[in-house]
Amino acid sequence: MAVSLLAREISDLCLGKPALRSLSVSSTIGDALLALKTSDDNFISVWCCEHSSSSTSSDDDDDVDDCRCVGKICMVDIICFLCREENLKSPSSALKSPITLLLNKSSQGLVKHVDPHSSLQEVIDEIIQGTQNIVVPIKAKHRRKLLSKPLLGPTHHHKGREYCWLTQEDIVRYLLSSIALFSPIASLSVDSLNIIDDQILSVNYHSLASSTIDAIARSLLRQTSVAVVDDDGILIGEISPFTLSCCDESVAAAIATLCTGDLMAYIDCGGPPEEIVKLVKERLKERNLGGMIELENFGSNSNSSSDDEVSATNKKVTKLSRCNSYSSRMMRRAEAIVCHPKSSLVAVMIQAIAHRVNYVWVIEDDCSLVGIVTFRNILKIFLEHLEFLV
CATH class of the missing domain: 3.10.580.10 (CBS-domain)
Structure with a gap:
């Protein structure tokens, strides 16, 4: 019976899975930050799509797949990037960098496309070999209206086709x-x-929290x-990427200025104590890193959104900032x-x-x-x- 279970097609596990929200490989790190803040997902998929914007395809056209997921981005990637010494001095400039800087060689192979008819055992073999996310094409129940903003919808770059990942x-x-x-x-x-x-x-x-950056990335x-x-x-306790991915980019300032024990308190799901927040700001000023204090306001300076969109986004960002309660994410403490x-x-x-x-x-x-x-x-x-x- 167990053998037959692993012979099941992977499409059985995709039932009810939501379609991936995607970013183009030409996006900036700031785009990724905004997408993560306005999403219920901890990860955003990054895609390279070679078809022209005028090309069309039916939902049943699976023969030619010129859309490829080339990686995934989470808040931890952005936090580690901002913790680099050169980026601490000018975080707003760092967020304008291309998203490809977060897709380093060490992360290659973490995402892989598979046929929906692949067996569960084949997928497990891929995971054992190092794949983290399995990308599977799914059938949309109805064709969704293509959205004008690539940050806002899963089908913008994929000619109407949708994908999920396992x-x-x-x-x-x-x-x-x-x-x-x-x-x-x-x-x-x-x-x-x-x-x-x-x-x-x-x-x-x-130890200094800054000494944990390499370990967090690994x-x-x-x-x-x-x-x-x-x-x-x-x-x-622990410093968990899962917990950090539910935080916001201001954690980079905490990592740069606190010891590991204080960082654990900062990322606790109850939010950082006011005295620790005050300590972080004081140490940032001592190191002439004032740009980090204003880091959370970056979303309001984005040129890619209208005033109304910025207002709506900022309301949601404020609600979700500093590890407070999330509507559909599960948050836990540093224990x-x-x-x-x-x-x-x-x-x-x-x-x-x-x-x-x-x-x-x-x-x-x-x-x-x-x-x-x-x-x-x-x-x-x-x-x-x-x-x-x-």
């Missing part, structure tokens, strides 16, 4: 719905299954997180999601899905950090189990 979370959630088919591995401990990865990214609680590529530990290796080495595989899967992360930290009874369990390693175990059955 993530590691989508795949694991689907397998969890049929977990009884994978007995007995589902009830075995993550320790006995040998899927605890001890190659983790960690920083000291008292954790984004790995779809994991950065552990925050004390001098004895005890897990205190790490943890399990024990003897926790069962299914328990870890449920924990991760419940908290919308792709990993769970593994700690001992004294809270010392052992390692991390990732969706990628969990999927490897499922395939190995099936190979054993065959």
Whole structure:
């Protein structure tokens, strides 16, 4: 039964998935920032479309695909970009840079197009090899009116065709719905299954937050997180790309001026304490980085929007700024999601899905950090189990 489950076409998992919102590869980083702020998604897809704007295509025309998703952008990419020393001095100029600067070579291969008739096992193989997002063409129920602004609609660059993407979370959630088919591995401990990865990214609680930038960027590529530990290796919390992606660009100022412990408080879902906000502004002034203080006003200076659009956008940006409550995003605190080495595989899967992360930290009874369990390693175990059955 489990073997037949993985033979299912990937299109079955696309039912009900929303169409991707897209940005052209010719967009600026400021365009990406505005798109993220006015979207309920944590990621925006970036596309290279070679067809002319006058060309047309029917929804059934899947033979010639000259629209390709070449990457994805989230707030973490923008935050890390703004944290560069040269960009801290002039963030408004940095946001006018081309979006291609965020699509570096290390992120190539994270997104891949697949045929909707591909099997679930084929897609899992792609994920194990490093793909993060699977792009799948979907059939629109009706042709939507093409929008005049590429930031506002999913079909502007794709001749009316629509796409969705599947993530590691989508795949694991689907397998969890049929977990009884994978007995007995589902009830075995993550320790006995040998899927605890001890190659983790960690920083000291008292270290400068600016020293975490490289680790944050790498954790984004790995779809994991950065552990925050004390001098004895005890897990205190984490700096998670998932949490940062729900913040706004002002976090770059916090990273540039705070220690790691204060940064954890700054990105907490309750919003940063006023005393920490005041401290950030004082340190920015001391370093002559006044441009960072005005960073949140960049959207109102965009030349690509009308006054009415800017007003509406700013209202929404204000509502969503500094990690406050989001209407359709799930936000969580900087505390790490943890399990024990003897926790069962299914328990870890449920924990991760419940908290919308792709990993769970593994700690001992004294809270010392052992390692991390990732969706990628969990999927490897499922395939190995099936190979054993065959």
